[in-house]
Amino acid sequence: MGYARDVGALARKDLLLELRARDTLPAMLLFVASVFVVFHFALPGTPSRLETSGLLWVAILFTALLGLGRAFVPEREQRTLDGLVLAPCDRSAIWLAKSLATLAFLVAAEVVALPLYALFFHSIGGATVAAVLLADLGICAVGTFLGAMAVATRARDLILPLLFLPLAMPIVVGAVGASVVEAPGRYLGFLALYDLLFAVVCWASFEYVVSE
Amino acid sequence: MGRIRISLPALAASSLVLVTTALAFVFFVAPSDANQGFSQRIFYFHVSIAITAYACFAGAAWKALRHLWKRDPRADLESYVFVHQGLIFGTLVLLTGSIWAKISWGHWWLWSEDQLVLFLVLYLFYCAYFMLRFSVDPGPQRANLSAVYALFGVVLIPVSFAAIRLAKQLIHPVVFTLHGPNFGGWILVTYCIAQVAMPVLAYTLYRLELSAKRLDVRLRDLREAFA
Numbered sequence: 001m002g003y004a005r006d007v008g009a010l011a012r013k014d015l016l017l018e019l020r021a022r023d024t025l026p027a028m029l030l031f032v033a034s035v036f037v038v039f040h041f042a043l044p045g046t047p048s049r050l051e052t053s054g055l056l057w058v059a060i061l062f063t064a065l066l067g068l069g070r071a072f073v074p075e076r077e078q079r080t081l082d083g084l085v086l087a088p089c090d091r092s093a094i095w096l097a098k099s100l101a102t103l104a105f106l107v108a109a110e111v112v113a114l115p116l117y118a119l120f121f122h123s124i125g126g127a128t129v130a131a132v133l134l135a136d137l138g139i140c141a142v143g144t145f146l147g148a149m150a151v152a153t154r155a156r157d158l159i160l161p162l163l164f165l166p167l168a169m170p171i172v173v174g175a176v177g178a179s180v181v182e183a184p185g186r187y188l189g190f191l192a193l194y195d196l197l198f199a200v201v202c203w204a205s206f207e208y209v210v211s212e
Numbered sequence: 213m214g215r216i217r218i219s220l221p222a223l224a225a226s227s228l229v230l231v232t233t234a235l236a237f238v239f240f241v242a243p244s245d246a247n248q249g250f251s252q253r254i255f256y257f258h259v260s261i262a263i264t265a266y267a268c269f270a271g272a273a274w275k276a277l278r279h280l281w282k283r284d285p286r287a288d289l290e291s292y293v294f295v296h297q298g299l300i301f302g303t304l305v306l307l308t309g310s311i312w313a314k315i316s317w318g319h320w321w322l323w324s325e326d327q328l329v330l331f332l333v334l335y336l337f338y339c340a341y342f343m344l345r346f347s348v349d350p351g352p353q354r355a356n357l358s359a360v361y362a363l364f365g366v367v368l369i370p371v372s373f374a375a376i377r378l379a380k381q382l383i384h385p386v387v388f389t390l391h392g393p394n395f396g397g398w399i400l401v402t403y404c405i406a407q408v409a410m411p412v413l414a415y416t417l418y419r420l421e422l423s424a425k426r427l428d429v430r431l432r433d434l435r436e437a438f439a
Contacts, residue, residue: 149357153347163344163361166337167368170375177378190378194371201367205360208280212352 006089010097024070028063028109035059036120052121053179067105068143072151085210095206103140131178134191138171145202148209227416230409242402251315258308260410261301268298273366276359288355293422302335333372
């Protein structure tokens with residue numbers, strides 16, 4: 001199918017670029033580790049499981065923001081986005097491919113971050129891992145979309161967190177809930193619903209973000 | 213467009229009448245609440261202003277949709293002015309809500325009040341709308357980005373509401389809602405007057421700001437034409 005091929009080609013381009021440049025992923029990993037150390041010093045005494053669960057999500061969210069800020073930088077600097085928009089593919093393929101690539105980076109960062117968290121603070125269960133995966137989908141879908149919007153502004157990196165954090169609030173609620181509560185089903189369901197809803201909205205409206 | 217155009221002076225006059233009537237009713241006609249006494253009356257304004265703010269955001273999303281879908285050339289500015297009015301009334305919601313929280317529960321801010329937390333999230337969201345809009349040079353791209361963002365806001369409202377309810381179950385398993393006194397008699401009448409007055413006021417301000425901004429645009433175009 002043409003659409004899937006377009007998405008695959010664009011995602012492959014982003015992954016190849018990162019593999020050669022190796023700047024975003026190491027930065028995210030280092031950031032996560034440093035943030036955990038800051039958390040240790042920021043919370044006096046021995047924080048409970050409840051408190052550190054919340055902090056895990058703060059760490060993930062800001063690490064994701066770090067990666068998302070860099071997402072459209074090559075397109076902007078090399079003026080590639082103009083070429084992509086002119087290409088005979090559906091514009092939403094650009095968004096989907098970029099989201100998938102960012103998802104790959106975020107998951108790679110979490111593969112290190114979650115064991116590190118378990119080492120520094122408390123062990124994590126299956127519900128937390130499921131919540132991480134579902135939350136990642138939402139973060140990457142919405143974050144990539146907003147990243148494309150931010151790239152069109154003068155403020156760029158400054159504006160992405162402002163745009164992203166209000167929209168990320170439901171993700172935090174769902175994710176923290178799933179990590180902490182006895183029966184996480186409802187929170188995981190909510191995360192899945194959020195992902196579905198916003199993925200559809202982003203997919204439908206990306207066209208208007210990149211074209212005039 | 214074929215719709216009835218209400219003149220701005222007529223709107224302003226009706227706003228004046230309605231808001232004055234609402235104030236008169238709230239302070240003199242409505243009976244005092246059994247529990248909270250006189251200070252409960254802010255509730256009349258808080259709820260009507262909240263609904264007005266939601267209506268402004270919905271109006272912004274509607275105009276945004278018209279801009280993206282129908283390519284209506286006037287819709288972008290209308291959407292922006294609706295967001296502006298919504299934010300003004302949203303500020304009032306937060307202020308009156310804070311006062312009400314202080315009266316009811318003794319704290320200026322309560323995370324357990326759904327309405328307040330939801331409005332805080334929306335407030336931050338639409339403040340970011342302004343940052344976005346003024347960070348892009350005027351043109352079709354700015355209009356597109358603003359329209360898409362305004363639509364996202366409307367999608368966010370129910371999702372945030374659900375999220376806040378879920379979060380409450382996490383922290384406060386018992387949900388305590390003070391849904392106002394028994395709605396009857398003069399209380400209902402006063403509330404209805406306030407509820408009509410606020411949207412009319414909002415629409416008047418919207419039309420006023422819109423005409424001022426359109427005049428600005430015309431002036432700028434004329435200046436450029438003669439330059």
